[in-house]
Amino acid sequence: xxxxxxxxxxxxxxxxxxxxxxxxxxxxxxxxxxxxxxxxxxxxxxxxxxxxxxxxxxxxxxxxxxxxxxxxxxxxxxxxxxxxxxxxxxxxxxxxxxxxxxxxxxxxxxxxxxxxxxxxxxxxxxxxxxxxxxxxxxxxxxxxxxxxxxxxxxxxxxxxxxxxxxxxxxxxxxxxxxxxxxxxxxxxxxxxxxxxxxxxxxxxxxxxxxxxxxxxxxxxxxxxxxxxxxxxxxxxxxxxxxxxxxxxxxxxxxx
Amino acid sequence: xxxxxxxxxxxxxxxxxxxxxxxxxxxxxxxxxxxxxxxxxxxxxxxxxxxxxxxxxxxxxxxxxxxxxxxxxxxxxxxxxxxxxxxxxxxxxxxxxxxxxxxxxxxxxxxxxxxxxxxxxxxxxxxxxxxxxxxxxxxxxxxxxxxxxxxxxxxxxxxxxxxxxxxxxxxxxxxxxxxxxxxxxxxxxxxxxxxxxxxxxxxxxxxxxxxxxxxxxxxxxxxxxxxxxxxxxxxxxxxxxxxxxxxxxxxxxxxxxxxxxxxxxxxxxxxxxxxxxxxxxxxxxxxxxxxxxxxxxxxxxxxxxxxxxxxxxxxxxxxxxxxxxxxxxxxxxxxxxxxxxxx
Ligand SMILES: Nc1ncnc2c1ncn2[C@@H]1O[C@H](COP(=O)(O)OP(=O)(O)OP(=O)(O)O)[C@@H](O)[C@H]1O
Ligand SMILES: [Mg+2]
Numbered sequence: 303x304x305x306x307x308x309x310x311x312x313x314x315x316x317x318x319x320x321x322x323x324x325x326x327x328x329x330x331x332x333x334x335x336x337x338x339x340x341x342x343x344x345x346x347x348x349x350x351x352x353x354x355x356x357x358x359x360x361x362x363x364x365x366x367x368x369x370x371x372x373x374x375x376x377x378x379x380x381x382x383x384x385x386x387x388x389x390x391x392x393x394x395x396x397x398x399x400x401x402x403x404x405x406x407x408x409x410x411x412x413x414x415x416x417x418x419x420x421x422x423x424x425x426x427x428x429x430x431x432x433x434x435x436x437x438x439x440x441x442x443x444x445x446x447x448x449x450x451x452x453x454x455x456x457x458x459x460x461x462x463x464x465x466x467x468x469x470x471x472x473x474x475x476x477x478x479x480x481x482x483x484x485x486x487x488x489x490x491x492x493x494x495x496x497x498x499x500x501x502x503x504x505x506x507x508x509x510x511x512x513x514x515x516x517x518x519x520x521x522x523x524x525x526x527x528x529x530x531x532x533x534x535x536x537x538x539x540x541x542x543x544x545x546x547x548x549x550x551x552x553x554x555x556x557x
Numbered sequence: 558x559x560x561x562x563x564x565x566x567x568x569x570x571x572x573x574x575x576x577x578x579x580x581x582x583x584x585x586x587x588x589x590x591x592x593x594x595x596x597x598x599x600x601x602x603x604x605x606x607x608x609x610x611x612x613x614x615x616x617x618x619x620x621x622x623x624x625x626x627x628x629x630x631x632x633x634x635x636x637x638x639x640x641x642x643x644x645x646x647x648x649x650x651x652x653x654x655x656x657x658x659x660x661x662x663x664x665x666x667x668x669x670x671x672x673x674x675x676x677x678x679x680x681x682x683x684x685x686x687x688x689x690x691x692x693x694x695x696x697x698x699x700x701x702x703x704x705x706x707x708x709x710x711x712x713x714x715x716x717x718x719x720x721x722x723x724x725x726x727x728x729x730x731x732x733x734x735x736x737x738x739x740x741x742x743x744x745x746x747x748x749x750x751x752x753x754x755x756x757x758x759x760x761x762x763x764x765x766x767x768x769x770x771x772x773x774x775x776x777x778x779x780x781x782x783x784x785x786x787x788x789x790x791x792x793x794x795x796x797x798x799x800x801x802x803x804x805x806x807x808x809x810x811x812x813x814x815x816x817x818x819x820x821x822x823x824x825x826x827x828x829x830x831x832x833x834x835x836x837x838x839x840x841x842x843x844x845x846x847x848x849x850x851x852x853x854x855x856x857x858x859x860x861x862x863x864x865x866x867x868x869x870x871x872x873x874x875x876x877x878x879x880x881x882x883x884x885x886x887x888x889x890x891x892x893x894x895x896x897x898x899x900x
Binding site for chain 2: 304305308312315316319320397398399400401402403404405406407408409
């Protein structure tokens with residue numbers, strides 16, 4: 303545990319001494335802000351019209367702003383993850399610092415979990431940029447806070463899975479660009495999979511659909527907390543991290 | 558302390574280390590010597606549990622590198638060929654991280670970091686970013702990292718590369734200081750390095766063990782024949798070089814006389830004896846009897862440099878090695894040769 307914290311701490315520091323952390327936070331904050339602005343303006347116009355016509359269904363901030371907005375955030379996350387994970391192992395392999403880690407009395411799994419936790423910390427910081435916008439909604443409208451929390455939990459879990467996938471891919475190469483590119487491609491594939499399967503209802507597609515990370519997010523976005531989805535995400539994370547530590551070990555055998 | 562038996566390490570196509578065995582006692586400083594691509598780094602990586610052996614065993618302090626890597630790792634300090642440094646950290650921060658990684662408790666870490674910074678003369682750069690350090694300073698930070706947890710065994714891959722002469726001497730002193738309670742293996746191509754700081758040498762070439770012995774034994778063993786430098790003053794072109802050479806060759810026990818260019822009116826020759834013969838007194842007598850003035854008569858020991866070249870050249874030429882078993886066909890070995898300078 304001590305070692306996990308040590309490595310996590312080191313990762314977080316190295317993210318924040320380089321511009322990458324700030325760039326990602328700014329990038330996400332900006333995109334989310336634009337989405338937020340567009341969504342609220344539409345809603346305002348709509349509710350204004352409703353008022354003019356007198357009555358009509360009352361506006362629902364949860365349904366009409368928060369849900370699509372956080373769904374949008376989950377899509378952006380697909381693009382952020384490769385930029386967070388690409389350096390995790392590839393950089394250490396390139397500069398040779400991996401020799402320090404692997405010859406120190408630290409378990410491989412501790413290294414992997416520490417690095418993943420570091421990446422997760424940055425991901426949370428990036429996600430945190432959206433909290434300001436959402437808080438504005440709470441000040442302005444009266445949204446139900448429970449579905450919002452559920453959606454955030456979904457974002458966090460989905461991020462955890464993708465970061466584990468990215469960490470695994472980063473152990474396979476010493477080239478950061480390749481690690482990032484492949485991770486991006488895999489994230490994109492996962493996203494597309496959920497898309498294709500929507501129009502298809504064969505047995506295969508339901509399996510693919512079950513495995514698709516993005517499909518499981520839908521429930522969270524709706525504000526439905528289903529233990530099945532949580533278990534799916536958590537086991538995916540554990541499996542991913544386990545696989546990463548095996549890959550780290552086999553690094554010695556392969557090289 | 559360190560025991561290696563039949564160690565072999567294969568990469569995809571190359572056999573980097575081929576069936577080598579050696580043992581190192583506690584407290585010894587051992588020089589690991591070999592030309593580029595000999596397999597020094599590979600052997601060290603196996604000893605530090607970074608790479609698993611393809612065949613054979615290696616153990617440190619009684620713990621096998623495959624079966625008990627955690628125990629081995631606790632006991633070694635390792636300086637890889639390229640110091641494993643994080644450029645975004647400052648020196649103090651890096652040593653703090655490395656020390657904790659090696660299991661130093663929070664209570665001791667500051668003290669230990671200060672100690673090694675002093676030992677490796679890093680006080681001036683303690684808050685400098687590692688990316689801004691010169692090569693020599695990086696090497697020192699790497700060394701500091703290797704000794705921070707006071708390990709039983711130190712494995713140093715070319716510890717003095719990139720250091721200035723003053724630093725090299727300081728590092729040598731440091732190593733001498735550390736030896737005794739620590740067992741040290743250091744790899745190097747620089748032979749004077751070994752002569753100065755090591756008690757024993759292990760010479761490998763193309764993955765094979767060529768020789769392992771104490772420095773003095775090795776020099777003696779290989780110097781079966783004696784080599785003597787003789788200088789004779791010539792007055793008014795007398796005697797002539799040919800005359801002298803002829804006379805020296807007639808002295809009993811002499812196998813070969815090589816004439817060198819004369820300078821300042823002195824002719825100089827290098828005389829080699831037959832195996833196991835002492836020829837110096839006979840040479841002197843012969844020269845004096847001829848009435849020539851002998852200005853110098855000096856035994857020339859084979860330097861470690863020459864021994865090294867002899868051993869590794871013989872190895873490369875004949876595929877013959879004194880201490881290891883020849884179990885690999887020769888043509889296979891020729892195939893590998895072009896790959897050696899890849900590093
Ligand atoms: N990762 C690797 N993959 C494939 N071959 C390798 C690898 N590392 C080393 N080799 C090969 O193994 C052999 C031994 O290399 P090694 O690095 O152990 O030599 P060395 O004695 O340390 O040489 P140097 O003095 O140049 O550091 C070389 O022929 C090298 O090409
Ligand atoms: Mg080397």
